[in-house]
Amino acid sequence: MVTNVTNSxxxxxxxxxxxxxxxxxxxxxxxAMLRDPEGFRIRKQAQDTLEQALRNRRIDVAQEAARIxxxxxxxxxxxxxxxxxxxxxxxxxxxxxxEVREEFGHAG
Numbered sequence: 001m002v003t004n005v006t007n008s009x010x011x012x013x014x015x016x017x018x019x020x021x022x023x024x025x026x027x028x029x030x031x032a033m034l035r036d037p038e039g040f041r042i043r044k045q046a047q048d049t050l051e052q053a054l055r056n057r058r059i060d061v062a063q064e065a066a067r068i069x070x071x072x073x074x075x076x077x078x079x080x081x082x083x084x085x086x087x088x089x090x091x092x093x094x095x096x097x098x099e100v101r102e103e104f105g106h107a108g
Contacts, residue, residue, distance in 0.1 A: 020093045030083050043072055
């Protein structure tokens with residue numbers, strides 16, 4: 001039996017593939033953010049400020065530096081969780097594309 005490529009029952013893989021590529025681009029951007037030297041510089045500066053403030057007994061400054069570090073850690077953890085979730089969604093999308101192609105015998 002020849003599969004009709006214009007079969008109305010066949011899902012639109014083109015749009016799903018576009019969304020998958022967009023998702024991978026966003027993930028690459030998020031991963032780049034985690035490696036950004038500016039983020040490391042800010043974290044190092046906050047840590048140095050915290051240590052210096054504690055040595056100088058500047059509790060108000062130490063508390064603010066600690067708050068900044070905590071916020072950086074929370075945002076980084078949120079980004080990492082989002083990247084893991086996105087990878088799972090991407091994997092599922094790839095699986096769906098493969099299954100649809102197999103079912104409909106269509107490469108595009």
